[in-house]
Amino acid sequence: MQRVYLDHNATTPVAPEVVERMMATLREEFGNPSSVHHFGQRAKAAIDDARSAVAALIGGDASEVVFTSGGTESDNFAIRGIAEALEPTGRRHLITTTIEHEAVLNTYKALARRGWKTTLLPVDQSGIVSPAALEAAIGDDTALVSVMHANNEIGTIQPLAELARIAKARGALFHTDAVQTAGKISVDVRALGVDLASLSAHKFYGPKGIGALWIRRGLRLVPVLTGGKHERSRRAGTENVAGIVGMGVAAQLARRKMVEEGARLGPLRDRLEEGVLAAVPGTAVNGTRASRVPNTTNISFDRVEAESLLIALDLQGFAVSTGSACSSGTLEPSHVLKAMGFPPHRTQNSIRFSLGSANADGDVDRLIAVLPGIVEKLRSLTRTPVRA
Amino acid sequence: MRIVVAMSGGVDSSVAAALLAEQGHDVIGLSMQLYPSTASGQGPSAGSGQVPTDGAQASATSDERFGSCCTLDDLHDARRVASVIGFPHYIVNFERQFQETVVSNFVREYASGRTPLPCAHCNSDLKFSTLLDRARGLGAEHVATGHYARVEQRADGTWLLRRSSDEDKDQSYFLFSLTQDQLARAVFPVGTLTKPRVREEARRLGLRVADKPDSQEICFVPDGDYAAFVARRQPDVAHSGTIVDEQGQQLGTHGGIHRFTVGQRKGLGVSASIPLYVLRIDAETSTITVGPRQALEHSMLTASAVNWIALEPPAEWVSVTAQIRHRHRPAAARVRSLPGQRAELVFDVPQPAITPGQAVVFYDDDVVVGGGWID
Numbered sequence: 001m002q003r004v005y006l007d008h009n010a011t012t013p014v015a016p017e018v019v020e021r022m023m024a025t026l027r028e029e030f031g032n033p034s035s036v037h038h039f040g041q042r043a044k045a046a047i048d049d050a051r052s053a054v055a056a057l058i059g060g061d062a063s064e065v066v067f068t069s070g071g072t073e074s075d076n077f078a079i080r081g082i083a084e085a086l087e088p089t090g091r092r093h094l095i096t097t098t099i100e101h102e103a104v105l106n107t108y109k110a111l112a113r114r115g116w117k118t119t120l121l122p123v124d125q126s127g128i129v130s131p132a133a134l135e136a137a138i139g140d141d142t143a144l145v146s147v148m149h150a151n152n153e154i155g156t157i158q159p160l161a162e163l164a165r166i167a168k169a170r171g172a173l174f175h176t177d178a179v180q181t182a183g184k185i186s187v188d189v190r191a192l193g194v195d196l197a198s199l200s201a202h203k204f205y206g207p208k209g210i211g212a213l214w215i216r217r218g219l220r221l222v223p224v225l226t227g228g229k230h231e232r233s234r235r236a237g238t239e240n241v242a243g244i245v246g247m248g249v250a251a252q253l254a255r256r257k258m259v260e261e262g263a264r265l266g267p268l269r270d271r272l273e274e275g276v277l278a279a280v281p282g283t284a285v286n287g288t289r290a291s292r293v294p295n296t297t298n299i300s301f302d303r304v305e306a307e308s309l310l311i312a313l314d315l316q317g318f319a320v321s322t323g324s325a326c327s328s329g330t331l332e333p334s335h336v337l338k339a340m341g342f343p344p345h346r347t348q349n350s351i352r353f354s355l356g357s358a359n360a361d362g363d364v365d366r367l368i369a370v371l372p373g374i375v376e377k378l379r380s381l382t383r384t385p386v387r388a
Numbered sequence: 389m390r391i392v393v394a395m396s397g398g399v400d401s402s403v404a405a406a407l408l409a410e411q412g413h414d415v416i417g418l419s420m421q422l423y424p425s426t427a428s429g430q431g432p433s434a435g436s437g438q439v440p441t442d443g444a445q446a447s448a449t450s451d452e453r454f455g456s457c458c459t460l461d462d463l464h465d466a467r468r469v470a471s472v473i474g475f476p477h478y479i480v481n482f483e484r485q486f487q488e489t490v491v492s493n494f495v496r497e498y499a500s501g502r503t504p505l506p507c508a509h510c511n512s513d514l515k516f517s518t519l520l521d522r523a524r525g526l527g528a529e530h531v532a533t534g535h536y537a538r539v540e541q542r543a544d545g546t547w548l549l550r551r552s553s554d555e556d557k558d559q560s561y562f563l564f565s566l567t568q569d570q571l572a573r574a575v576f577p578v579g580t581l582t583k584p585r586v587r588e589e590a591r592r593l594g595l596r597v598a599d600k601p602d603s604q605e606i607c608f609v610p611d612g613d614y615a616a617f618v619a620r621r622q623p624d625v626a627h628s629g630t631i632v633d634e635q636g637q638q639l640g641t642h643g644g645i646h647r648f649t650v651g652q653r654k655g656l657g658v659s660a661s662i663p664l665y666v667l668r669i670d671a672e673t674s675t676i677t678v679g680p681r682q683a684l685e686h687s688m689l690t691a692s693a694v695n696w697i698a699l700e701p702p703a704e705w706v707s708v709t710a711q712i713r714h715r716h717r718p719a720a721a722r723v724r725s726l727p728g729q730r731a732e733l734v735f736d737v738p739q740p741a742i743t744p745g746q747a748v749v750f751y752d753d754d755v756v757v758g759g760g761w762i763d
Contacts, residue, residue, distance in 0.1 A: 308525050311480075312525060
């Protein structure tokens with residue numbers, strides 16, 4: 001069966017050049033970067049090159065990049081690291097939004113249980129955080145504000161520069177989970193005025209298991225992983241050399257191709273979106289279409305369980321999702337759509353289509369061809385639940 | 389033929405799926421997620437006082453640890469079986485439907501002084517209803533389960549439900565309320581096998597679940613403490629009342645009728661010279677009537693929402709053997725239909741502990757004639 005992959009926000013295929021360089025690294029650069037000798041030096045050089053490439057992708061400095069095991073660890077490190085570092089100053093208030101990834105939300109919950117005060121900024125149905133809301137919530141005891149650059153489920157881009165300005169004015173630090181934007185659209189940490197940014201390689205054609213946290217020079221975080229002095233004593237553990245090299249290559253490729261890819265995917269995504277809205281009655285786009293990453297559209301389907309639609313599409317070879325993949329493999333109502341104020345049924349009838357390198361025009365056509373039939377069939381079988 | 393197999397992660401449904409795949413069917417494994425997915429490997433319900441784990445989905449009962457079945461680990465087992473045998477597997481979130489059809493009924497019944505049979509509701513209102521709808525949405529006209537039971541079609545096209553080949557494991561009792569339409573779409577691949585044989589098959593197929601123990605308790609009350617479960621959901625059941633003898637004389641007090649079931653001997657907190665058993669539970673007055681064993685035996689019962697499978701509702705008495713509990717040796721009786729989808733049944737020999745809320749299922753040898761809910 002011919003399969004069409006439309007879930008690039010969940011993960012992306014590893015670019016061939018990335019695979020090649022990683023294989024070469026595994027074969028030839030096996031040294032421990034911390035070793036003094038020749039083998040260590042070569043491995044260190046490899047990761048330093050990657051560090052520069054990642055820094056260049058976001059307009060930062062190589063010395064400001066710490067490699068981690070992925071976006072989740074980067075988020076944990078940023079949030080816990082700052083919260084604990086600033087605790088002695090009396091700043092024990094943390095702000096974030098209701099539409100963040102669980103890596104941020106659950107880390108905030110964990111800190112709340114240990115006594116930090118947390119505030120979650122709401123969003124409206126456009127899926128955008130309002131600077132006024134931050135203004136109202138922020139205080140002199142706020143240590144950190146964390147707002148994602150673009151939301152993984154609906155793709156909406158937050159007004160980071162404005163939000164970061166507000167945080168700075170009150171002496172609070174600003175972290176952004178840039179996992180869904182790095183490599184897709186321009187992320188310039190200086191222009192945005194953020195203090196910390198999380199990245200994840202597998203979202204821009206790099207391997208899974210490797211990410212980075214960009215930390216503005218001068219900031220001190222309390223490390224999450226303690227041990228050796230790796231990553232300038234910020235993140236202990238022998239470096240995942242091949243993974244880091246892979247991330248570096250992916251970052252280079254992304255930097256080169258980002259604008260072109262964005263220009264290709266935007267219209268393709270629009271075509272998919274318009275096609276679905278036209279061909280399938282009872283559909284609507286979730287979130288504002290105005291400020292979005294170019295590859296994402298999140299569409300609700302009236303009177304259809306997203307779960308059923310997802311399975312039906314998979315059985316026909318189309319890979320899509322409803323939002324956050326989660327370890328149990330089960331589909332829970334989207335906390336993002338819920339936060340946007342949609343009623344319960346709409347949080348369970350929406351599908352996310354996220355395009356990428358694996359897609360071409362033909363894919364969209366094929367999808368539009370089968371979707372109406374699938375939806376109609378599912379709708380015809382909807383019944384009210386039997387009450388015992 | 390495309391068939392959806394309801395997979396619990398246990399050996400029976402795993403083998404059912406594997407056998408169908410081996411026979412060349414286009415199998416799709418669906419596991420129902422029935423309760424919030426907390427961390428895997430959770431033990432018995434710990435009640436309140438536990439801090440919810442990171443990532444626990446917020447719910448009214450977020451402190452509870454659900455599941456002796458269909459936990460995350462079980463869902464993973466099902467997924468492993470699917471990947472070993474080679475068919476797609478998905479997890480469907482039926483938390484809301486499970487609450488609505490099974491759990492709320494369970495609580496309501498206990499609060500009304502009845503003893504519920506949730507598994508029967510799960511079968512007729514969830515597995516062969518909501519799940520069946522999902523299956524049809526995916527192009528499968530049948531749902532298979534790991535139940536020990538058999539369906540067959542008569543010459544005239546009507547469907548029969550029979551006990552399984554393994555008499556000890558037979559689960560036909562829990563399937564009595566399936567309609568003709570549901571039976572037509574039900575497939576029970578292990579119904580013709582014995583349990584030891586099923587485990588053998590699992591080993592032959594290389595499935596890790598071959599030696600997985602069967603879940604014994606009601607799946608959503610893993611520690612068996614039904615009373616505590618009910619009280620958490622409906623705190624007002626836990627109000628006290630009196631325990632009386634058959635003459636109405638007060639013998640003691642109790643902390644809530646939900647803690648009792650007809651025929652219960654333990655936990656009465658009443659001392660007497662002879663063993664006393666719960667005879668009746670009156671929800672209105674919150675009174676438990678107890679008495680000696682002989683008083684527990686009755687010949688007559690009436691049932692509601694009766695489902696007749698093998699014949700039209702009989703106006704005249706029909707001879708059957710009837711079972712009033714899963715683990716009850718079927719006893720000879722006669723039954724006839726009453727208006728309003730009801731029935732009355734008379735046992736040849738009085739039976740102990742006829743319990744309102746349980747099912748009475750009528751058999752003709754190993755064929756399920758019908759069944760209903762004991763009034």
